[in-house]
Amino acid sequence: MEKMSRVTTALGGSALTGRTMNCHLDAPANAISVCRDAAQVVVAGRSIFKIYAIEEEQFVEKLNLRVGRKPSLNLSCADVVWHQMDENLLATAATNGVVVTWNLGRPSRNKQDQLFTEHKRTVNKVCFHPTEAHVLLSGSQDGFMKCFDLRRKDSVSTFSGQSESVRDVQFSIRDYFTFASTFENGNVQLWDIRRPDRCERMFTAHNGPVFCCDWHPEDRGWLATGGRDKMVKVWDMTTPRAKEMHCVQTIASVARVKWRPECRHHLATCSMMVDHNIYVWDVRRPFVPAAMFEEHRDVTTGIAWRHPHDPCFLLSGSKDSTLCQHLFRDASQPVERANPEGLCYGLFGDVAFAAKESLVAAESGRKPYAGDRRHPIFFKRKLDPAEPFSGLASSALSVFETESGGGSMSWFVDTAEHYALAGRPLAELCDHNAKVARELGRNQVAQTWTMLRIIYCSPGLVPSASLNHSVGKGSSGGLPLMNSFNLKDMAPGLGSETRLDRSKGDTRSDTVLLDSSATLITNEDNEETEGSDVPADYLLGDVEGEEDELYPLDPEHVHPEEPEYVLPQEAFPLRHEILDTPSGPEHLQDKADSPHVSGSEADAASLAPVDSFSLLSISHALYDSRLPTDFFSVLVCDMLRFYAEQGDVQMAVSVLIVLGERVRKDIDEQTQEHWYTSYIDLLQRFRLWNVSNEVVKLSTSRAVSCLNQASTTLHVNCSNCKRPMSSRGWVCDRCHRCASMCAVCHHVVKGLFVWCQGCSHGGHLQHIMKWLEGSSHCPAGCGHLCEYS
Numbered sequence: 001m002e003k004m005s006r007v008t009t010a011l012g013g014s015a016l017t018g019r020t021m022n023c024h025l026d027a028p029a030n031a032i033s034v035c036r037d038a039a040q041v042v043v044a045g046r047s048i049f050k051i052y053a054i055e056e057e058q059f060v061e062k063l064n065l066r067v068g069r070k071p072s073l074n075l076s077c078a079d080v081v082w083h084q085m086d087e088n089l090l091a092t093a094a095t096n097g098v099v100v101t102w103n104l105g106r107p108s109r110n111k112q113d114q115l116f117t118e119h120k121r122t123v124n125k126v127c128f129h130p131t132e133a134h135v136l137l138s139g140s141q142d143g144f145m146k147c148f149d150l151r152r153k154d155s156v157s158t159f160s161g162q163s164e165s166v167r168d169v170q171f172s173i174r175d176y177f178t179f180a181s182t183f184e185n186g187n188v189q190l191w192d193i194r195r196p197d198r199c200e201r202m203f204t205a206h207n208g209p210v211f212c213c214d215w216h217p218e219d220r221g222w223l224a225t226g227g228r229d230k231m232v233k234v235w236d237m238t239t240p241r242a243k244e245m246h247c248v249q250t251i252a253s254v255a256r257v258k259w260r261p262e263c264r265h266h267l268a269t270c271s272m273m274v275d276h277n278i279y280v281w282d283v284r285r286p287f288v289p290a291a292m293f294e295e296h297r298d299v300t301t302g303i304a305w306r307h308p309h310d311p312c313f314l315l316s317g318s319k320d321s322t323l324c325q326h327l328f329r330d331a332s333q334p335v336e337r338a339n340p341e342g343l344c345y346g347l348f349g350d351v352a353f354a355a356k357e358s359l360v361a362a363e364s365g366r367k368p369y370a371g372d373r374r375h376p377i378f379f380k381r382k383l384d385p386a387e388p389f390s391g392l393a394s395s396a397l398s399v400f401e402t403e404s405g406g407g408s409m410s411w412f413v414d415t416a417e418h419y420a421l422a423g424r425p426l427a428e429l430c431d432h433n434a435k436v437a438r439e440l441g442r443n444q445v446a447q448t449w450t451m452l453r454i455i456y457c458s459p460g461l462v463p464s465a466s467l468n469h470s471v472g473k474g475s476s477g478g479l480p481l482m483n484s485f486n487l488k489d490m491a492p493g494l495g496s497e498t499r500l501d502r503s504k505g506d507t508r509s510d511t512v513l514l515d516s517s518a519t520l521i522t523n524e525d526n527e528e529t530e531g532s533d534v535p536a537d538y539l540l541g542d543v544e545g546e547e548d549e550l551y552p553l554d555p556e557h558v559h560p561e562e563p564e565y566v567l568p569q570e571a572f573p574l575r576h577e578i579l580d581t582p583s584g585p586e587h588l589q590d591k592a593d594s595p596h597v598s599g600s601e602a603d604a605a606s607l608a609p610v611d612s613f614s615l616l617s618i619s620h621a622l623y624d625s626r627l628p629t630d631f632f633s634v635l636v637c638d639m640l641r642f643y644a645e646q647g648d649v650q651m652a653v654s655v656l657i658v659l660g661e662r663v664r665k666d667i668d669e670q671t672q673e674h675w676y677t678s679y680i681d682l683l684q685r686f687r688l689w690n691v692s693n694e695v696v697k698l699s700t701s702r703a704v705s706c707l708n709q710a711s712t713t714l715h716v717n718c719s720n721c722k723r724p725m726s727s728r729g730w731v732c733d734r735c736h737r738c739a740s741m742c743a744v745c746h747h748v749v750k751g752l753f754v755w756c757q758g759c760s761h762g763g764h765l766q767h768i769m770k771w772l773e774g775s776s777h778c779p780a781g782c783g784h785l786c787e788y789s
Contacts (some may be wrong), residue, residue, distance in 0.1 A: 018506075022324040023052065023059035026640040027299035029317030032302040033082040033090075044077035045301075046093055052323065054306070054315075059323060059703035065102060067110050074098050074115065083128045084308075088236045091136055099138050101150060116148055118155055125168045127179070135193075137179060139166030145181055147193055153581045157196040159547045161189055168212045175432055182210035188225060192236065203242045205233060207707075211272065216264075217308065224267055226254025232269055234283055237270065251275055256303050256420070262311045266290065278303060278316055278326065288338050291331035295324050311603035347685055348409055352398040371580060409686070411440050415650060416683060416691045423696055427457035429658050437483040445651055448639065454657065456662060530575070552693055633666050644675055653679040657698045664700045676704040717760065744771050759784035 016038060027047035034041050040062065042051050066075050073096040083089035090102040090111075097119040121141035134150040144157040145166055164184040177192050178200075186206045189199040206227030216637040221238035222245065232248040248269075255272030260280060268280045278300055280291040298320035306313035306325070314326040342354040375652045420438045421428050434449035495519035583774040636655075640663070640762035643651040652675050656663065664672070676699055683692040699705040716725040718732040718739045731738055740749045742763025755762025761780040762768060769788060771779045778784040 016307060016313060017056050018054065018313060018325055018327070019057070020295075021058060021329045023324050023673065025050075025321045025323055028298075028301070028321050029323065030301050030317040030324070032080045032304055032315060032317040033080050034304050034306055034315060035082050035087050036084045037087065038307040038313075041304070041315055041323070042080055042082055042090060043323055044080035045317075046076045046095070049075055049077060049080075049092070051452050054325065056473075059325075061105070063111075065111055072434050074100055074112075078122060079125050080507065081126050081128055083133065084130060085128075087300045089128075089133070091126045091128065093126045094139060095122045097123055097140065097142075099120050099123055099126060099136070099146075099148065101126060101136070113151060114153070116146075116155065118146055118158075120146065121165070124166060127169050127171055129171050130173055131176065137169050137171065139259060140182055141165040143183075145169055145191075157193060158198075159191055159196050161187075161199070163187060167210060170213050170215055173215050173217055180213050180215070180223055182213050182225060184209040186210060186227065188223075188235075188242075201237075201242065203235075205235065206231060211253065211255050213260055214257050214267070214764060217261065218264060224257050225260065226257040228253045230254065232257055232267065232281065232283075248281050248283060248286040250279065255299075255301070258303055258305060260311050261305050268303055268305070268314060270303050271655060272301075272358075273299060276300060276318070276320075278314070279312075280328070280331070288335050290333070290335065291328060292334055293324075293326045293331050295326065296320055315318040353400070354397045355643070356396075369715050409458050411442065412650060412682070413440075413686055413688065414440055416686075416688050419521060419654055421654060421694065425457075426658065427453055430457065433654065445648075448651070448655075452636070452659070455636070456659065510587075585770070633663065636663055637666050647681070648674050649678045651693065655696070657702060660700060667699060669703075672701045675700050680704070680707070742767055745770065745776070754788075756784065756786040758786065761786075 020568050025043060025045075025048055028045050029048060030045040031045045032041055032043050038054070040051055040053050043049070048062055049065040051065070052059040053062050056079070074094050076095045077092045078095050079093040081091050083091075088103055088105040090104065092100045092102070094100060096283045097117065099116040099119070101113040103113040104111055106113070116138075119138065119140040119142055123138050123140045127137045129137070136148040136150060138148070139145045141162060143165055144159055145157070145161070146155040147157040149156045159181075161181060166183060168182045170180050170194065172180070175527060179191055179193065181189050183189070186204050186208055187202055188205040188210060190201040191199050200751065204324050205225045206229050208228040210225050210227045213223060216224070218359050221236050223235045224232060225235065226232045230250050230252060232250065232254055234246040236243040236245050250265075250269060250271070252271035253273060254269050254274040256268075256270045258268045260266035260268060265283050266280055267283065268278060270278050276294075276296045276298055278293040278296070279289040282290045293314070293316070296318040297316050300316050300318045302317040304315050306315055307309070312328045314328065316324050316326065318324070320609050326710075328530055329451045342352075344352045346352065366433055410752075415436060420432045422429075424432070430449045430453035432455070434446040437443075437446035437449060447759055455682045466666055502741075512694045518646065538691045637657070640652045642653055643649070643655075656672060657673065663701055676695070679694055680692050683689075683695065693708055696704060696708045716739065717723060718725055718735060718737070720739070721732060721735040723732070723734055725732060725739060738748055740753050741747070742749050744763050744767035749762075749764055752765050756778065759778050759780070761778050761782060761784075763779070768779070772788045774788060776787070778786050
């Protein structure tokens with residue numbers, strides 16, 4: 001149900017009246033802008049360019065600026081701005097790189113005034129000078145900013161940020177010649193429009209692209225910036241170096257930021273993805289928004305306060321094709337729903353708990369329970385009645401300390417510094433990390449690394465020679481003698497055509513008959529065994545029953561009802577070693593089937609003793625000594641989740657890096673990113689910067705691996721001619737000398753290079769340190785007094 005509250009605001013004789021309302025548009029909006037009398041709003045997008053009148057009860061369409069029979073890319077708008085001095089002047093930034101100005105006072109139907117086509121790529125932002133009616137500034141994806149004089153047909157100045165694309169440009173309200181620009185590499189630059197050759201100031205504001213900025217309407221030097229890192233930062237630009245005054249943490253990338261009129265510490269933000277709401281923040285309370293508007297059902301693309309001196313009305317456009325007017329009184333107040341209690345763990349195991357002062361006062365007389373390691377320490381702060389949020393900040397903080405030595409995290413630091421994550425074979429990495437964990441007394445972790453080595457680095461299959469040897473010898477430590485392979489798995493014809501018989505004089509003689517089609521072999525089709533003086537035939541195969549059982553077979557008198565005789569394996573004497581010659585059966589078969597050999601000769605050849613052939617030597621391995629690694633994937637993933645849930649995210653991340661693609665596919669990307677960011681945060685809190693950077697470099701998560709590739713700019717000047725190095729190599733393009741020459745040994749420095757910031761001379765770290773131990777003068781002979789600290 002629509003909210004119906006109405007507000008009337010007096011502004012210098014005129015009054016703004018209205019309520020919370022919305023209007024359906026023909027297409028999604030990319031940007032909006034309000035005229036200076038707050039009576040009209042222009043909405044621009046790829047397929048819409050209209051002006052609406054803001055009446056008390058509704059929006060009324062006044063003018064459609066998309067005219068013409070053929071659609072033009074000049075009308076596909078990425079941004080729009082309405083001049084605050086001339087109510088008839090509009091400017092749009094087109095997606096094809098064109099900047100267009102519009103004159104609403106023209107009598108014709110087409111209001112297009114001028115066309116500037118100097119940008120090569122999409123123009124992201126246009127901005128009018130707040131006091132000069134003919135000055136227009138634009139920022140483009142091509143990395144250039146251009147200043148146009150509307151009385152001329154081309155730009156008067158071009159500003160190159162020497163960086164990636166420009167996302168926003170804004171003229172300062174208080175400084176006539178100053179404007180700010182934001183870039184995709186995280187930098188913010190301040191320019192003087194009279195000096196297009198270089199910027200006045202540049203600093204890194206965000207970790208990632210900076211999408212928007214806005215000058216404070218009252219404080220001269222305050223600049224608010226918002227970026228993809230989900231933060232809004234307020235900078236004081238009046239100091240020699242940009243000083244961060246406030247930082248607001250949001251839940252999504254910040255696409256637009258606008259200071260709230262008549263409220264010094266309030267600003268409004270909207271996101272460019274995921275979050276559809278509009279938030280109004282008090283920068284003094286950065287974690288809970290002061291107000292929230294929830295009318296839109298898709299991403300909000302543009303926000304604007306209706307009047308520069310009215311804090312009650314906020315206009316917004318969205319991709320859900322709606323234009324809304326929000327009344328501040330109707331906004332929801334997240335502070336009212338915020339939980340007044342808070343709990344936080346310290347780096348060394350301490351627990352801090354904050355609650356309402358009334359709750360703490362009621363429990364202050366309680367006796368400490370058994371779980372308390374120490375008595376809690378209470379902090380109560382006297383509140384200043386003039387301080388903002390005084391009614392909501394009435395809380396008390398209690399801190400539970402751990403026992404001395406009980407919260408030591410030395411194991412974490414030692415493990416992080418000594419773990420090996422890459423550069424060696426997997427087996428060596430697992431052994432090394434297991435040793436590190438064992439030396440620190442973490443036996444379970446050490447055992448886990450050992451098991452990972454066994455799973456993923458098994459020595460391989462058992463050689464066939466050793467397999468035959470162990471079976472032939474009857475060794476109990478090898479494979480079981482019975483049930484060691486299945487006859488049905490053998491190649492067809494191998495068992496039925498293969499026989500092994502020994503001479504009658506051999507007291508250990510036995511006949512082994514194999515048939516791949518049946519488990520038990522009858523003597524109906526085996527006439528060769530008739531007349532044999534062997535008392536019984538024994539079957540060796542995969543049959544039902546216990547291991548190592550022998551089944552006597554009498555080909556003439558088979559009585560199924562008679563009990564089976566079971567002999568233990570030890571009852572048989574050890575046989576001689578069976579040599580491995582798998583070509584034996586084929587040779588015998590070829591001879592038996594030959595037309596030049598008689599039947600009696602074939603039978604004789606079949607029954608002749610073949611000592612060099614082993615029945616157990618077959619063309620494929622009888623078994624695999626290890627299971628496939630995929631068999632353990634679920635177990636390894638459960639193990640990683642177990643360590644993460646126990647708080648040992650270090651182990652989870654280390655295993656992820658060491659195993660790499662072996663387990664990455666089985667764990668979702670979001671979980672991996674959460675583990676990585678948690679571990680990196682811990683490393684940075686312990687100031688383990690090198691280990692943190694190594695984890696980022698070795699990360700298997702795309703979102704984490706790019707953390708150390710953003711906002712990293714190294715400007716290198718030649719130590720000889722003092723000019724910037726333009727090429728990627730270490731040879732200066734101007735003086736053609738190597739810039740990384742050691743001043744002590746006069747060789748090229750290929751590793752760590754240290755230089756003096758005063759004279760720019762330097763060299764190998766060890767050489768410079770040794771030189772400065774005996775002399776404070778520069779080793780290059782320039783006379784500068786160098787210092788190394």
